[in-house]
Amino acid sequence: MHSGRLFTIVGGIFGLIGLVLLCVGIALAASTASLLASAQRTDGSVVAMTARTTTTRSSDGHTRSNTSWYPTVEFTVDGRRYSFQGSTGSNPPAYKKGEGVPVAYDPDDPSNARIASFWSAFLAPLIVGGLGVVFTPIGAVLFVKGRRITRLRAWLWKQGQQVWAEIEHVGRDFTVRVNNRHPYVVHATWQDERTGRTYTAASDYLRDDPGPRLRGQTRVRVLYDPADPDRNLVDLDAHPSHP
Incomplete structure (x- = not known):
């Protein structure tokens, strides 16, 4: 495979992934903003911190593990107790068991809730959208470079x-x-x-x-x-x- 085709394929893949991530990030941000705009507020408490470990393999063949901690929050509405797990984790843990946190919930469905802080609510959309912002221009640059190389090769073959x-x-x-x-x-x-x-x-x-x-x-x-x-x-x- 010549370098022009390689750059074109890689650039197309990066660009497509970037656009998908960007759209997902915007959709997540819009959904979060919509919920927070109409949500009711109450106080909740962190009742547990759950560890999630992901394993990745680098290009040199080494395996790396990363552990993030996700808070489980309980709150009460009209005498009924609800709980949810935060959508974003961190390492080190951003919360401690027993810590009080603000909660935003849908008054029509209190089980639809999240921690009512900017970073907890918008961290996931920012990360996903940010990756999209990075991947999209990289993909565009590689794609354009690949097309230029391909055109140059065609010219060299002829002239x-x-x-x-x-x-x-x-x-x-x-x-x-x-x-x-x-x-x-x-x-x-x-x-x-x-x-x-x-x-x-x-x-x-x-x-x-x-x-x-x-x-x-x-x-x-x-x-x-x-x-x-x-x-x-x-x-x-x-x-x-x-x-």
């Missing part, structure tokens, strides 16, 4: 100048990961006859080792923009008639 460049290196690129693996890459160099300057071209990221199919081959075809030789692509499928 790029050809040169047979010397293979300098074939191996993994340990500075990046694709699908949790370091991809293979081929580097080749050539000298511009007009300026005498040496340029280096890098192939697309490759999942499989290209060494076997390049065995005995010392050069690869490079297509480049004569006005800017740094704009180039490596064609590993072409073979020189005299390697």
Whole structure:
């Protein structure tokens, strides 16, 4: 997969996730604001703190655990006791057992209630919406970059100048990961006859080792923009008639 397509796909995924998170954050904020606007207020008490542990696996293969504490609050309306668990947790715990807290509840359905503080009510929408605000522009930038690379590749295939460049290196690129693996890459160099300057071209990221199919081959075809030789692509499928 060439880098333009990769950037386009990743950018599209990031952008879509960002838009979904942004819409969910706005919906949560609107729902919370609507409830608080019509809610009744009373005093409640934290009766328990419940731990929830989530486990994630990082790109380096290590497993990490994170524990958050969620408050369970009880309150009384017209002699009837209600309870609910807070929608947001924290570490360290934001509340202590027995601590009094303000409660906002729906007068038509007191079981629909939440802690009536700004951070407790709006933390979840802020986090979700904030992630959406971050993901959306990142996705847009990657998508646009991918489309530009794809257009450049199409132009190079049609109008790029050809040169047979010397293979300098074939191996993994340990500075990046694709699908949790370091991809293979081929580097080749050539000298511009007009300026005498040496340029280096890098192939697309490759999942499989290209060494076997390049065995005995010392050069690869490079297509480049004569006005800017740094704009180039490596064609590993072409073979020189005299390697």
